[in-house]
Amino acid sequence: MTWVEGMTYSRNQTKQAGKLLRRHELANDEVPDDQRIWALGVLNAWRQQHGYPLTKATMALRKRLQTKSLEGDAAQRLKRRGTIIGKLVRHPRMQLTTMQDVAGCRIVLEEAEAVHIFMDGWRVRERLVSVDDYVSQPQPSGYRALHWVVEYDGLLVEMQIRTAAQHKWAVGVEQIGASIGCDLKSGVGPEPVLEWLAAVAEVFAYVDAGRRHPSSLELRVMKLRAPAASAAREHRRRQQEG
Amino acid sequence: MTLSRLRHFLLVFDHREGSMLWHEEFDSLNRAVTRYGEVEQQYDTTDHVEVVLIGSDSLDTISRTHPNYFGGAVSTARNEYLADL
Numbered sequence: 001m002t003w004v005e006g007m008t009y010s011r012n013q014t015k016q017a018g019k020l021l022r023r024h025e026l027a028n029d030e031v032p033d034d035q036r037i038w039a040l041g042v043l044n045a046w047r048q049q050h051g052y053p054l055t056k057a058t059m060a061l062r063k064r065l066q067t068k069s070l071e072g073d074a075a076q077r078l079k080r081r082g083t084i085i086g087k088l089v090r091h092p093r094m095q096l097t098t099m100q101d102v103a104g105c106r107i108v109l110e111e112a113e114a115v116h117i118f119m120d121g122w123r124v125r126e127r128l129v130s131v132d133d134y135v136s137q138p139q140p141s142g143y144r145a146l147h148w149v150v151e152y153d154g155l156l157v158e159m160q161i162r163t164a165a166q167h168k169w170a171v172g173v174e175q176i177g178a179s180i181g182c183d184l185k186s187g188v189g190p191e192p193v194l195e196w197l198a199a200v201a202e203v204f205a206y207v208d209a210g211r212r213h214p215s216s217l218e219l220r221v222m223k224l225r226a227p228a229a230s231a232a233r234e235h236r237r238r239q240q241e242g
Numbered sequence: 243m244t245l246s247r248l249r250h251f252l253l254v255f256d257h258r259e260g261s262m263l264w265h266e267e268f269d270s271l272n273r274a275v276t277r278y279g280e281v282e283q284q285y286d287t288t289d290h291v292e293v294v295l296i297g298s299d300s301l302d303t304i305s306r307t308h309p310n311y312f313g314g315a316v317s318t319a320r321n322e323y324l325a326d327l
Contacts, residue, residue, distance in 0.1 A: 044275075047278075054297075059248070066245065075304055075307035077294060077297070077308070080282070
């Protein structure tokens with residue numbers, strides 16, 4: 001029996017490919033070219049397998065939107081090969097076969113109330129692998145959203161459910177990360193920048209809760225801003241030099 | 243009402259220029275994913291170019307769900323708090 005219908009490589013080969021690509025990234029002279037080409041082929045095949053399960057998940061999000069008569073934007077993406085390899089490097093024990101977000105889809109709803117209506121009583125027929133509520137328990141970076149990992153056809157698909165404010169924050173962080181050359185979203189970068197972004201995320205959470213944020217938070221954001229800006233400039237300068 | 247089919251967009255974004263270089267559109271997901279691997283390989287050693295495959299009902303929706311690939315639209319993602327860093 002095949003482990004995943006249609007996958008031409010075995011589970012062990014897929015794991016092996018992930019290990020080779022990680023090793024190549026860490027010390028690129030250790031992995032011969034033909035092995036790297038083979039491993040990239042396996043990665044492509046693995047990603048290709050996720051296409052239809054991902055589409056099913058995205059359609060489920062869109063269907064739910066329609067059923068609940070809500071306005072929102074839904075989209076799906078297959079993880080870029082560079083970010084798949086980057087993630088394998090950051091998590092030395094992670095396997096290519098167990099990465100939960102090779103396939104990901106996202107829905108952006110207007111506000112917290114819409115998310116509540118969307119989620120209330122929603123059941124997926126497929127196996128729900130994990131539920132992460134980063135709204136009640138934000139990530140250290142300040143990232144907030146609901147994440148579901150659902151198994152479609154034996155493959156994992158990550159669903160992100162965000163409010164417009166949560167989305168705006170996440171997109172802003174990605175953009176600042178790109179401009180200073182570090183992966184702030186994963187908590188990698190100059191500490192003052194990360195600290196300031198986490199405080200800004202708190203302000204956005206108040207927006208979602210329909211409440212005005214306290215003046216102590218406003219003050220904290222203001223105080224953190226100048227050190228963040230100079231740390232960002234410094235980081236960018238060092239990146240450019242070298 | 244039936245939902246429209248998903249369309250698949252391969253976006254090629256240049257971080258140095260801050261803009262999308264080009265994009266391709268596919269009805270077939272399989273063809274899109276195959277092409278994804280080819281174009282990634284083409285830019286294998288070009289760090290400032292990012293290739294990504296996104297599916298949605300339209301490119302317009304993607305400009306909101308993934309605004310960072312649409313240089314000009316990026317400013318809408320910012321507000322008084324995240325501006326000018």
